[in-house]
Amino acid sequence: MTEYPLIEAPITLVRARRIRSLTDPEPEALAIAGERIVDAGGWDTLRGRFPRARQVDFGSATMVPGLNDAHAHPSLHTSEDLYADLAPTSTPTATAVRDALAELAARTPEGEWVVGHNFDLSRTRDGDRVDRALLDEVSRRHPVLVIHYSYHAAVANSAALRAGGYRDDSADPVGGRLGRDAAGRLDGVVHERAWMEAYLGHGGRQALVPHPTLDTRVTALARTLERFNAAGVTSVCDAMVHPDDWRVYQEAHRRGLLTARVGMLLWYEFFRHAAELGMATGLGDEWLRFTGVKMMTDGASSGGTCLCTAGARGIQLMPDEEIDRTVREVHAAGSTVAVHANGDIAVGKVLDAIESAQREVAGNRRHRIEHCSMADTATARRLHGAGVVPVPFGAFVHYHGHNFVKHYGHETAATMCPHRTFLDAGLAVPGSSDYPCGPLEPLLALRSMTTRRAQDGTVLGAGERLSATEALHAYTVGSAYASGEETVKGRLAPGMLADFVLLDQDPLTVEPTRLDALRPLATWVGGRQVWAADQQGETS
Structure with missing residues (x-):
């Protein structure tokens, strides 16, 4: 007989037609206490185990783990x-x-x-x-x-x-x-x-572009996070946070207005002050967390300014010595560095800096290369050897494929956002939107990752396609790994956070070209419904 820990919090039992838990076997139902899943299994079994539990039946919906956007910019919309x-x-x-x-x-x-x-x-x-x-x-x-x-x-x-x-x-x-x-x-x-x-x-330098008041920004942030919730997103990493943005998030957290869990990448210019205060990757709680330090080495893939060997050379934003010094300082301080690098030249420079820092100071930091848009098999193997997580765009082949072809030619465009190359090298691959630079919706990203079809119908790199299961893993398990939270996010199992999304159809059985037509019905974070298309579930 299984021994269960004493559970004092009220229990909620939830079930749906299919729970894509990303575990084996898939359960029929989940038991939730507080913000966590405490049990999983058959509906009747859980009802017997928790006879006084609140029961919620989501009917014909499919439940999947909360979708996790590993790289976006919610604070830009404040x-x-x-x-x-x-x-x-x-x-x-x-x-x-x-x-x-x-x-x-x-x-x-x-x-x-x-x-x-x-x-x-x-x-x-x-x-x-x-x-x-x-x-x-x-x-x-x-x-x-x-x-x-x-x-x-x-x-x-x-x-x-x-x-x-x-x-x-x-x-x-x-x-x-x-x-x-x-x-x-x-x-x-x-x-x-x-x-x-x-x-x-x-x-x-002092900012010239005007900013609204703190109250106005907090209100706008809550509105922006609701857009993420409506797309099925329960966690998001804000990929460039300044101190003023940090204060906005803190105030929203204090007021109970965070409806998605937020990781923050602090802009590198402020890292020394943070390090002096003892702040490092992992500081915070499960709602608001210091994820790492952001820096940028080149331009935009869709804008034609990434530093690469194809097309125009692009723009290098940081001199080599600044890249090396910043990576070394962040690594030595025990934090994660998350470096924007699109082009193959930029990716190579960042890998050189990370490998050099690792030789100087031992330690497992799980560094990241944001976007990593141009990377061949040899580069993917280097990433794996260095323990570096690439964070590629989810929907850019679909949404910006025409720009890729325009700036770099069809041959190079077909190799960009190389999800399959990364997976085949043994890398964990997260899902990211880079919103507002790309579309917010993860379901559109799943379509892009599984079809590699641009908006004009052109297929760019059929060999880089993922299966629907692999694409869903990216936006759940992969993104949790990128932020060092794979023990609490990404799957629906006992001990995990009760973050999940209800969809009107099963994303693992529909035709890949229709993945973006799936409709989120409700989004739950920490065992609480934070968004619904209409009133979901029948409570007894």
Whole structure:
């Protein structure tokens, strides 16, 4: 007879037509106490074991472990109330972009910033017309800035260029690039560190782009996390957190407004101060956690600025010595480094730095390379040997496949986001959206990972396809491994957190091309329903 520990918390029994627990065997039902699963097995068995338990039957739904986004940027949306939305669905043409910004300028006091975000050059008709000249048409009395969806580039009008300290004769800053017209005059486009440091406040400079109050940001964060919940996400890693963002998360946690578990990657410029305070990877609780230290070595894969041997060479954001020094310091301090590297050249530089740090200071840190978009079999083996976790994009082949082909050619595009290569090398592979740089929905990512079909129908690298089970593992087990939480997340089993999603169909049996058509019905985090499409379950 099985011996069970004494359970004092109220018990809830839950069941569905199918529980894809990612365990063998799959249970018919789960018993939940507090935030954890305490038992699993047959429905009648659990009812006998816990006769006074609350019972919830989800009927024909399929239950899967909570989906876990290993790399996204929820905090970027906490300023959205101040910005004009320039997504192609809102402003499909350059003229519409200009008009939306002009409307915002008309109600903004003279001299204050007018900012638009979510601009997508490749999906906006005549998008290349969104330059310094067009933004000067919006206003010459306001600094005007348009932020690219990738956050790797922006476009500034003349007033914004002056505010950033740029003139026509300015040289490109280290790790950045200033766009120029045929006459050599600045055209307003600012890439990578040229805009991050001048406008966002990286590199120790004061941010020029306005931020709302703490209360406004906390409210916006709660709204953003609800979008994640509606997509079935129960955990998310915010992949670039500054101290102000950290305070937003802390306040949301204090107010009980976190409806998804959050891991934070602290921007590397602030790590020394954190280390002096004894802060390291793992600090926090199961709702809000310090996951690691973020740094960036190259540009955007979809924007054509990743550091690679294919197409244009791209942009290296950090000099080699800065990469080596930062990785060494974070590793020696006992924290995880999470390095943005898309191109094969960038990935190689980061691996060199990690392997060097490991030779100097022993210790298992489970470092990460964010995106790792271009990696062949030999590189995958190096990653495995160094114990490094690659964190590839989930839906980018589908959503940005046309940009991959445009910037790097079809042959290279077919090898990008190499999920199969990683798995075959024995690596744990997480699932990530990079939202808002890519689509939020994990189910769309599962379709992309299993079909490798771009939006125009082109298949890019059929050999890199995953099975539906492998893709689901990425967004559950793999992402939990990437954050060092595989003992409490990723599967539905006793001892695990009671985080799960109810779907209207079974993702492991539907046709892969229909995975994004599956509908989340409800999302539970810590044994509590945090979102529902409508009222789910029958309670007795």
